[in-house]
Amino acid sequence: MPVTEFASLSLIPPNSTLSDPHVIDFFSKVSSWQSSSSGYPLNFFTNSAEPAEIYLITGWDDVRAHERWIASSRNQELLQIAEAFLNIIGMVHLDLNFNEFLAGAESLVHVRSAKGVSEEAKSKSVTSIQCGWTGHGRDVQEISTGVYYFADSDTHLEDGGPGKEDTAHARTHLKRVKFT
Numbered sequence: 001m002p003v004t005e006f007a008s009l010s011l012i013p014p015n016s017t018l019s020d021p022h023v024i025d026f027f028s029k030v031s032s033w034q035s036s037s038s039g040y041p042l043n044f045f046t047n048s049a050e051p052a053e054i055y056l057i058t059g060w061d062d063v064r065a066h067e068r069w070i071a072s073s074r075n076q077e078l079l080q081i082a083e084a085f086l087n088i089i090g091m092v093h094l095d096l097n098f099n100e101f102l103a104g105a106e107s108l109v110h111v112r113s114a115k116g117v118s119e120e121a122k123s124k125s126v127t128s129i130q131c132g133w134t135g136h137g138r139d140v141q142e143i144s145t146g147v148y149y150f151a152d153s154d155t156h157l158e159d160g161g162p163g164k165e166d167t168a169h170a171r172t173h174l175k176r177v178k179f180t
Contacts, residue, residue, distance in 0.1 A: 001095075001097045002061055002097055003061075003062060003063060003093045003098065004058070004094040004096040004097070005058050005060055005092075005094075006056075006057055007055065007091040008053065008089035008090045008091070009053070009055070009088055009089060010052055011052040011054065011087075012087060016052075022085065023085065024179050026078070026081055026086075027054075028180065029081075031044075033075075034058065034069060034075070037072065038066070039061070040059035040098060041103075043056070043101075043176070045107075045175060045177060046174065046177050047172050047173070047174065048174070048175050053089075053172075054086075054177065055110070055172075057101065059098025059099065060098075063093045063140060066093065092143065092148065093139065093140045094139065094140065095140050096135050102133045105152055107152075107174060108150050108173075109150070109171065109172070110148065110174055111148075111149040111171045112147070112148055112170050113148075133151065134151040
């Protein structure tokens with residue numbers, strides 16, 4: 001099963017915005033170079049409340065494939081370019097099958113919960129609820145604790161979902177960003 005990479009990045013103020021040509025050029029290169037290595041498309045989102053936050057969501061056949069990319073000369077070149085205007089906040093490999101991820105979504109809701117998955121949710125990692133999409137996964141390397149939930153709207157993360165009974169969570173509204 002392919003894993004889902006979920007990376008949190010942050011533009012370094014004040015000289016970098018999503019519309020700056022060097023930012024657009026950089027993320028266009030990342031998208032092209034990394035997807036040619038992984039075979040999976042890259043999806044970029046920004047935090048609606050904090051536009052300097054950028055989230056990369058993509059797939060890998062396994063963690064080892066991503067580790068090979070991280071060590072590659074092309075990725076190292078990208079990291080050198082990025083260090084002037086971008087911070088890497090964090091990255092996890094989730095046991096959420098990227099092939100089942102909501103492709104083409106213009107927006108998502110992300111919740112990171114410190115608690116585990118409910119018994120009902122354990123039966124499958126991706127489900128459709130009332131014509132909506134939800135998915136969740138844990139860090140396969142167990143570096144990060146808790147569960148990462150994604151949904152196409154807040155509606156699908158209410159009613160006993162993460163955040164109701166879990167006070168140690170963060171809910172982020174993500175909006176797709178296209179770097180072309």
